[in-house]
Each structure stands twice: as structure tokens, then as C-alpha cells.
Amino acid sequence: MEDVASIRASIAAKLGDAGAPSPFLEADRIICRVLGAPRSSLHAHPEREPSSGQRERIVSLAARRASGEPMAYILGDAIFCGMRFLVDERALIPRTETETLTELADELLKVSGGPFADWCTGSGCIAVTLLVCNESSSAYAVDVSDAALAVARRNAALHGVERRVTFLECASPSSDGPIPPASLGLVVTNPPYIPTATIETLETQVKDHEPRAALDGGRDGLNVYRTLFAGIPPLMKPGAPLIAETGGGAQIDELASCARALAPCLSLDKIFPDHRGIDRFMLWRKRV
DSSP, rough: OOOOOHHHHHHHHHHTTOHHHHHHHHHHHHHHHHHHHHHHHHOOTTTTOOOOOHHHHHHHHHHHHHHTOHHHHHHHHHHHHHHHEEEOOTTTOOOOOEEEEEEHHHHHHHHHOOOOEEOOOTHHHHHHHHHHTTTTOOOOEESOOOHHHHHHHHHHTTOOGGGGGGEOOOOSSOTTTSSSSBBBSSEEOOOOOOOOGGGGGOOHHHHSOOOOOBBBBBBBBHHHHHHHHHGGGGGGGGOEEEEEEOOOTTHHHHHHHHHHHHHHTEEEEEEETTTTTTEEEEEEOOOO
């Protein structure tokens, strides 16, 4: 029988050979999940001997990680804004940048009030977090993918907000759709914004495992923004904010021009940086 210390060293070596950035940490996460034990116990009791079934499970999960599969999909969850969210290959894994978007949206929602829309909701991490932080709010969680919405529904139930969110499978906002005109106090969106030609340059765990539809924004990365700018303003209250995550860089100027052309009733208010200091989040307001 192998003890935890031996298994840990073996798994970490394989992950390191596969290019994992933190092989021992990742080995610990896998072992702890299978054993249902805290990380501290691995170091406190290195002599512990997992059962044969546990060893097989550890080896299987480590092999998936070595192949390039994201750890979040392997473990089935991710931490976002300090909360646990269920994730799988049907939805994009929540990013640190999107935590900043959610924090900005929370500040706006606390001022604007009213129902809000989370466009391209994916796993539902933005909508659910905002609902948890704003107990009197309600939301529309919108996505073109019914598979992603299934993940979002699970997360809404996990955090007890399912009664305050309406899930909509929708590609284009419309005045004759389920969202009443001039009803939204906030629109927040983290749409696909990576240009199609750039997808293949992304790291393996992203391009080969995360849903392509949640990454690919079309030739210039702006396809979903164009759809949103063209249709969402009539659904917003006068003065309501629209805040979006972007790819940053030149895309900021391109989006500013796109919004001026397609949604002249929206006024660009402010651009915010992400945690690395890169301008990434754009805030518009509907003119009163």
C-alpha cells in the first residue's frame, strides 16, 4: 500500500512533466478532494494509506489534469467572489477579471435598483453573486446556450436564489420579448470577445476544453456586443447603466465606436482597469 506522501510525490512529478504550473498544489487539491480531507492533513499525516479505490480515483483525476483539462472541470467547481460555483464543460470557468466586473456591477445595482439582466450568463456566476448580495433584486440570466443555462440553474439553486431569477435562452434582445421595455435598472455582460483567429493561440486547457461558443466573438470579437447594442437600449430604464467586460487594448476603442453607431442613446461614462491595470471594463448609461 502506498501512503499519501508517496502518492503526492508521484502525482506531482507527472503533473510537473506535463507542464502544470504548480504541480504539488494541484496534486494536493486532487488528493484532498478524493479523500475529503483538508490540505493540512496531508502534511500532518503523510503516512495515511488511501484505499485502493481512492488511489485509482486520484490517479484518474491526475491523468485528466496532465492531459490539459482544467482543474475546475476535474473537481467540478470553482471559487468566484468567495463563493463556490458548480462548473463543467458546458460553461466557461469563472475568471478573476470577471470578479472585478461583478464588484463594479454590484456597486451600480445598489444605486440603480430594479431588475437587472446578466447577458451571456454562462455558469450564472455574475447573476447569482449579485442576487446573493442584493436580496431585494431580481434578474434575467440570458444565454444562447441551453446547456450553459442548465449549469446556471444549478448554481442559482445551490445559493438559494432560483426564485428571483428568470432564465432565458436568447441570442438577441427584443422589445417584444419576455423582458418588458424600459424595465432594466442594470445590464451586465461578459460576452465572448476573443477574435476567431486568436482562439487557436490560447493555452490548451482553454481552447481544447472550454466551450468555443463562450470564447469566440467572431472575426473581430465584437459580434455579441453589436447584437446587444442594437437591441438592449429599449429594455433599459432611462439613466440605467450597462457595464461590459472586454478584451482590452484596441478593442476598447472599437467598442466605443460600435456603441456610438448602434446605440446613440448610450453614453460612455467610464473605463475601468482589471487587477493587472489593463483597461477592460466599459460603462455606458442610457441617456435620460
